Amino acid sequence: MRLGFAEELYDSSLIKEVDVICPSCSSKARYKAFELANTYVVKPGPYGIFTCPACGMNKKFLLKDLMYFYHIKVGNRLLVARSRGNFIALRNFFDFGFKENIHADIDIDFPKSFYEHRKSIVKQIDSFLKNETGNNYK
Secondary structure, eight states: OOOOHHHHHHOHHHHTEEEEEOTTTOSEEEEEESSEEESSSEEEOSEEEEEOTTTOOEEEEEOOGGGBSEEEEETTEEEEESSHHHHHHHHHIIIIIHHHTTTGGGGGGSOHHHHHTHHHHHHHHHHHHHHOOOOOOO
C-alpha cells in the first residue's frame, strides 16, 4: 500500500530513499542513506548506497543535491524531491495548497523566494514530468 505525501514526510525509512541520477551512466537510479541528517530539514544523510538498474552500479557514494533525479532551479536555489510522488505533491502544494492554505505546517520549510516563484515552480515541474523518460524504476 502506498503512503500519502504527509505520511511519507515522517516515515524515516522512506526519507532515507531517494530517486537520483546515476553518477556513472546518468540514468534514474536509487540512493539509500545510511542515516538521516538531523538539520533544520529532515533529509537523507550524505553517505549511502547507489543502485542503478541501467548500468549495475551498486556502491557507497556521497549524495549531492544536484544528484536528486527530481529537482528544479528556483532562482539561485534548488527544490528537490525524493520521489515522483513527492515531486507531484510539491507541484500541487505550490499550485493549489498555497491558495487554500493546506499543509500550513510546512509553509515555514520553504524560502520566501519559492512562494514568489510558485507559478514558475509549477510550470517547471509540469515540464519536467512531461519530458521525463520512460524509465519505470520505482
